[in-house]
Amino acid sequence: MHTDTDRCVRAVQSKDARFDGWFFTAVRTTGIYCRPSCPVVPPKPQNMTFHPSAAACQQAGYRACKRCRPDTSPGSPEWNHRADLVARAMRLIGDGAVDREGVPGLARRLGYSERQIERQLRAELGAGPLALARAQRAQTARLLIETTPLPMAEITFAAGFSSIRSFNDTVQEVFALSPTELRSRGARRTGATTSAGTITLRLPFRAPFHPDNLFGHLAATAVPGIEEWRGGAYRRTLRLPHGPGVVALTPLPDHIGCRLTLTDLRDLPVATSRCRRMLDLDADPEAVDDRLRADPLLAPLVDKAPGRRVPRTTDEAEFAVRAVLGQQVSTAAARTHAARLVTAYGEQVEDPEGGLTHLFPTPEALSGLDPESLALPRSRRTTLLTLVRALAEGELTLGVESDWDRAREQLMALPGFGPWTVETIAMRALGDPDAFIPGDLGIRRAAAGLGLPSTPAALTARAAAWRPWRAYAVQYLWATDDHAINHLPAPDA
Template sequence: MHDDVERCVRAALSKDARFDGWFFGAVVTTGIYCRPSCPVAPPKVENMRFFPSAAAAQSAGFRACKRCRPDASPGSPEWNGRADVVARAMRMIADGVVDRDGVPGLAAKLGYSTRHIERQLLAELGAGPLALARAQRAQTARLLIETSTLPMADVAFAAGFASIRMFNETVREVFALTPTQLRNRAACGRPAAAAPGALPLRLPFRAPLCPGNLFGRLAATAVPRVEEWRDGAYRRTLRLPRGHGIATLRPLPDHIDCRLSLTDLRDLSTAISRCRRLLDLDADPIAVDDLLRGDPVLTPIVDKDPGRRVPRTVDPYELAVRAVLGQRVSTVTARIRAARLVAAHGEPITDPAGGLTHLFPDPVALASLDPAALALPQARRTTLTELIAALAAGEIDLSVGGDWQRARARLSALPGLGPWTVETIAMRALGDPDAFVPTDPGIRAAARELGLPVTPAALTHRAATWRPWRAYAVQYLWATDDHSALPG
């Protein structure tokens, strides 16, 4: 969008918050870049420049506005709605792959050369993978500086910087303040952490957001020991690259209150990225709802509770296992089956603030389970063990940078994995916004009530006008389901 100058100018002059994260505006006379909704008086149009990413603005020599904090705007919805190599790379950078494995590691995971990845990102985003990762490190550093009392040396290494000097230089360049000045500015309004290592954060999103749909479904399907609804917040354990953590997520009118307790603070940016992905916070609800309102059948449902998101996952491999456990059974039965698996094979943790006790077992831990011990029909045992074996061997890539269609094909080749399971995994684990489950009993019941076709082929044909947002249409069709309200 950044190359449509006229549209960007209109958005900036009207202070339109819907475009925050889509592009960034910079002012050549001040050397500052902002989000489109920045409240300051707009500059002259001839002094405006537009960039597709914060990293591109920083690379061009602009520093972040101290008032609108453009580095903290919601992420671009493009990267969660596309399946091409640039979008896959952006999701992997957000998940911390460059910080952990470098640009060669990113390129290897994507199956391309380092030069090709750098060229593609530079052409579309105005910044290469190192600059994009640097911008993310700067934002992580700012969060730690402003929300914790950690010594600056600990902040630097937790944010992913290789040296104190690089940390100091980056913070000064990006924010035009030293780390100490940033901390002093934030000291008055800093919320206290609940416990050592627990960080209070604000996760922004584009309004509107329907929390009943989002948190209601997560709470209704929560697996005991791994997830819980407590004191108005959804809580769950996180398996992270360098350790584990616990996320506490509470919906508020203008942001998600997030409390992260981590065993290794270097996992902070990854944990934030996974929480945002879980709650689909980078979605563009205006674009989604406007398209779905084009169908008169969906118009009243969308108007009743706009801003529905697709509840996703923090661990795609966990979601795949749970999807198989939930085949052809009730939500309660699926939770019981998953809880038994956790009790037998999950990794124990401690949770002083609640009742979480385990991490969900990863495919490697599950690879040694005895199929006879599973309280499942024989065919379902075979499906589950075949899936676990394929995931443990790396034969199916469900990671944030995985290829959606290749993953679908490999899942479909496994015995017992039909369209419902494959599309559920595509919707919630892979994050495909166009995934569709026409065979789901809830969808068929809603279709019958609304006068839509109920056979899978006919409903799929009818849903063509909902593309590329069929996964969101599913959330609206589920609107009368018992998961659509926040628990008490």
């Protein structure tokens, strides 16, 4: 979008927050870059240039605005609804792949050469993978500086910097403030609370945002031991690169409250990225709802509760296992089956607040389970064991870097996998916004009640007009049923 100068100028002049994260405005006369909704008086159009990423602005010599703090804007929706190389690379960079594995590791996981990745990222984002990872490190550093009392030396390595010098230089270059000055300003602004190993922060989103089906789904399907709804917050354990973590997510009017308890602060950007992905916070609800409103039978559902999100996951392999356990059984039965696996094979963790006891077991831990111990039909035991072995041996990859079409083909090749299971995994684990499950009983009932075609083939034909947002149409259709997944639980539920 940053190449459409007239449209960008209009967005900046109207301070339109819908475009935050889509592009960044660099101001030649001041040497700063801003989000489109920056509250200051807009500069003259001839003094603006537009960039596709914060990293591109930084590479061009601009520093972040101290008023609008562009590094805190929601991420670009582009990386959520695309499955090409650039989108997959950006999802991996957001998940910390460059910091952990370097550019060679990024290239290996994507199946492309380093040169190809560098060239495509520069062409679309104006910066290569190292610069994009550096911009993410700067954002993490700012967050830790402003919201924790940690010594700067600890923040240096927690944010992913290799030396205190590079940490100081980056903070000064990006924010035009020293780390000490940034902490002084942040202490006055944020008022955030931090205890040992716990960080409280705000996760922004684009309005409108309707949390009922999102948190209702997560709470209604919560597996005891790894998930719970308590005090108005969805809590769950997280398997992170440097140790387990626990997160509590609370829906609030203008943001999501996020409280993270981490074994190692180096996992802060990864944990934050995975929570944003699970809650679909980088979606573009205006684009989604405008497309779905064009269907007169869907329009009333959208107008009643605009801004629905797709509930996703923090662990793709975990969700695939749970999808198999949920085949042709009730929500309660699926939770019971999953809880048994958690108790028997999950790694135990300590929850400072109590209630959560385990991480969900890895495919490696599950690949050796005794099929006779599973209270499942024999065919489903075969399906589950085949899935976990394929995941454990690397024959099947269900990560943020996955090619959606290739993953579908691999899943369909496994015994016991049909369109419902594959599309459910595509929607909630892979994150494909166009995944569609016309054979789902709830979808067919909703379609019949609205006057839409109720047979899978006819409904698929009608839904072609909803593309590329059919996964969101699924959420609106599901919401016509009075099921617990469609209601925000009471705080004490």
